[in-house]
Amino acid sequence: RKKVTTLQLKKMKQKGEKISVLTAYDYTTARIIDEAGIDMVLVGDSASNTMVGNPTTLSITLDQMIYYAKSVVNGTKRALVVVDMPFGTVSGNPLKSLEAAIRMVQETGVDAIKVEGGAEIKEDVKKIIDAGIPVMAHLGLMPQSINKYGTYAIRGKEEAEAKKLFEDCLLMEELGAFGILLEKIPAKLATEISEKIRIPTIGIGAGSGTDGQVLVIQDVMGMNNGFSPKFLRRYADLHTIMKEATQHYIADVKARNFPNENESY
Numbered sequence: 001r002k003k004v005t006t007l008q009l010k011k012m013k014q015k016g017e018k019i020s021v022l023t024a025y026d027y028t029t030a031r032i033i034d035e036a037g038i039d040m041v042l043v044g045d046s047a048s049n050t051m052v053g054n055p056t057t058l059s060i061t062l063d064q065m066i067y068y069a070k071s072v073v074n075g076t077k078r079a080l081v082v083v084d085m086p087f088g089t090v091s092g093n094p095l096k097s098l099e100a101a102i103r104m105v106q107e108t109g110v111d112a113i114k115v116e117g118g119a120e121i122k123e124d125v126k127k128i129i130d131a132g133i134p135v136m137a138h139l140g141l142m143p144q145s146i147n148k149y150g151t152y153a154i155r156g157k158e159e160a161e162a163k164k165l166f167e168d169c170l171l172m173e174e175l176g177a178f179g180i181l182l183e184k185i186p187a188k189l190a191t192e193i194s195e196k197i198r199i200p201t202i203g204i205g206a207g208s209g210t211d212g213q214v215l216v217i218q219d220v221m222g223m224n225n226g227f228s229p230k231f232l233r234r235y236a237d238l239h240t241i242m243k244e245a246t247q248h249y250i251a252d253v254k255a256r257n258f259p260n261e262n263e264s265y
């Protein structure tokens with residue numbers, strides 16, 4: 001199977017073929033979604049929430065993201081693997097940012113990195129792309145800035161914020177980003193941006209007008225039953241399946257039904 005490239009994603013946009021993206025943080029899950037034919041796997045810093053149980057993404061470190069990214073790369077043959085640069089690693093010091101990005105790529109083998117922010121990190125993004133590392137921008141709701149905004153509410157509703165978002169998208173395209181992730185913004189705005197720029201947009205809570213869609217794997221599989229935002233569609237109820245399987249296993253152990261003779265040496 002041929003590996004998906006950033007160039008291929010651009011061609012998909014040109015052809016009008018939507019891009020499918022899911023997050024993964026471990027080898028086993030990456031293998032499953034790669035086999036299923038997902039176009040891109042995002043090793044999100046949402047690992048801080050889904051894998052560790054932290055309230056925000058702020059506390060996950062570069063070393064920890066490298067560990068998750070390596071696990072996903074090991075389980076992926078076809079999909080493009082993109083990893084989040086965690087909070088503080090790409091934030092206005094281009095040389096430091098480049099160093100972190102190079103570590104990430106060298107130690108994990110990921111295909112590309114994703115960074116939250118616009119004009120504020122212009123020089124960082126330029127430096128990283130100049131070094132040959134593909135960059136995806138992340139705009140709209142930026143969870144790493146939760147303490148700045150104080151809310152996970154929809155972004156880009158007011159005209160000034162929508163204008164800044166639009167300009168940041170144009171800037172990121174000009175800098176050479178291969179794509180833009182748009183989180184939780186009005187569908188109309190996301191559609192306008194997607195029609196204006198030539199690089200693919202990947203949306204989450206951004207309506208159907210983006211060039212692709214991304215969701216968090218635990219949410220999609222219904223493992224996380226405490227989270228049901230409007231934008232989420234669940235495709236399985238693994239919470240129930242895993243809980244019932246666990247109860248069944250417990251019952252078998254207690255009843256001396258497991259292991260049986262065939263399962264013993």
Ligand code: KIV
Pocket residue numbers: 023042043044045046047084181183204214215216
């Ligand atoms: O970390 C993450 O999972 C993300 C989402 C927008 C998919 O960045």
Ligand code: NA
Pocket residue numbers: 044045046084
């Ligand atoms: Na993220």
